Amino acid sequence: MSLVAWPTILKSKTNGGLGFWDLHLVNNAFGMKVCWELFTKPTSLWVLVLASKYKFDNEAGLNPIQPNSSSPLWRLVCKNWDDMMTNVAWIVENGKHVRFWEHIWVPGLDLPLIELAVSQVPDSMRFHVVASFMIALGEWEWQSFEYLLPSNAIQLIAAILSPDESMDNDRPFWCPSSSGCFTLKTTYLSLCRQRDVVSRAPWHQIWKWVGPQRIKVFMWLCLSNGVLTTAERCRRHLSTSNTCEVCFESIENTMHIIHNCRFARDVLLG
Numbered sequence: 681m682s683l684v685a686w687p688t689i690l691k692s693k694t695n696g697g698l699g700f701w702d703l704h705l706v707n708n709a710f711g712m713k714v715c716w717e718l719f720t721k722p723t724s725l726w727v728l729v730l731a732s733k734y735k736f737d738n739e740a741g742l743n744p745i746q747p748n749s750s751s752p753l754w755r756l757v758c759k760n761w762d763d764m765m766t767n768v769a770w771i772v773e774n775g776k777h778v779r780f781w782e783h784i785w786v787p788g789l790d791l792p793l794i795e796l797a798v799s800q801v802p803d804s805m806r807f808h809v810v811a812s813f814m815i816a817l818g819e820w821e822w823q824s825f826e827y828l829l830p831s832n833a834i835q836l837i838a839a840i841l842s843p844d845e846s847m848d849n850d851r852p853f854w855c856p857s858s859s860g861c862f863t864l865k866t867t868y869l870s871l872c873r874q875r876d877v878v879s880r881a882p883w884h885q886i887w888k889w890v891g892p893q894r895i896k897v898f899m900w901l902c903l904s905n906g907v908l909t910t911a912e913r914c915r916r917h918l919s920t921s922n923t924c925e926v927c928f929e930s931i932e933n934t935m936h937i938i939h940n941c942r943f944a945r946d947v948l949l950g
C-alpha cells in the first residue's frame with residue numbers, strides 16, 4: 681500500500697517527490713517537439729505533406745485546424761500547438777514576421793505586449809507586425825502605441841535595437857532553453873516547474889545526506905507523512921486502536937515513532 685499519492689511521487693526530489701518520469705508530460709514534450717519542427721522548418725518534406733493535407737488558420741497566428749477526423753500525428757500537433765506557442769519568443773531582425781502585440785519579442789518581458797496593455801488594443805492594429813510601427817530606421821512611431829503600454833514596457837522597447845529591413849527574417853527562440861534551441865530535457869523540466877508548487881520543506885537535505893538509500897527513503901516517507909502508523913491504520917479503518925503498541929501511552933503517529941515514544945528515544949539516545 682502506497683501512502684504517498686502518485687502525483688507527489690512524480691515531483692522532483694528537491695520538491696518532495698521521487699523524481700519519477702511523468703509520462704503525460706513526456707508525451708506533451710514530444711508533441712511540442714513535433715510542433716516546433718513544423719513551425720521552424722516549413723520547407724521540410726514532411727511539413728509540406730502535412731500542410732497539403734491539413735490547414736492552418738493564418739488569421740489566428742498560424743494555428744492548426746483540427747478536422748473531424750485526422751491522423752494521430754495531426755491530433756498531437758493540434759493538442760500541443762498552443763502550449764508550444766506560449767514558449768516561443770522572437771529575436772527581431774527585419775520585424776516583418778513578429779506580431780507587435782501578440783508575440784513575445786521584447787527582452788525582459790515574458791508576456792506578449794497585448795497582455796500588458798493598459799487599455800483595449802484597437803482591432804485595426806492587433807495583427808500588425810513590429811516593422812509597421814517604424815517611421816524610419818531606428819525610429820519608432822511612438823504616438824501609435826505609447827498610450828497603450830505601461831512605462832516599464834516603453835523603456836524596454838526604447839532600449840533595444842529597432843528592426844532593420846536589410847537584416848534577415850525574425851528568428852523564433854525557444855524560451856525554456858538558454859540557447860534558444862529546442863531540447864526535450866529543458867521542455868520537460870519547464871513543464872514540471874509549471875506543474876509543481878514549490879515546497880519549502882528541507883527535501884534536499886534528505887537526499888544530500890551521506891548514508892544508506894533505505895534510510896533516505898524512510899526519512900522521505902516520514903516527511904511525506906507516508907508511514908503506516910497505527911493512527912494512519914485507524915484513519916483508514918484497518919485497525920480499531922490508534923495507540924502505540926510498544927509503549928501503550930499515546931497515539932502512534934509519525935512524530936511518535938521517531939521521537940516522542942520513550943522506547944524510540946532510548947534507541948536514539950543510546
Ligand SMILES: [Zn+2]
Nearest residue numbers: 924926927941
Ligand atoms: Zn510509543
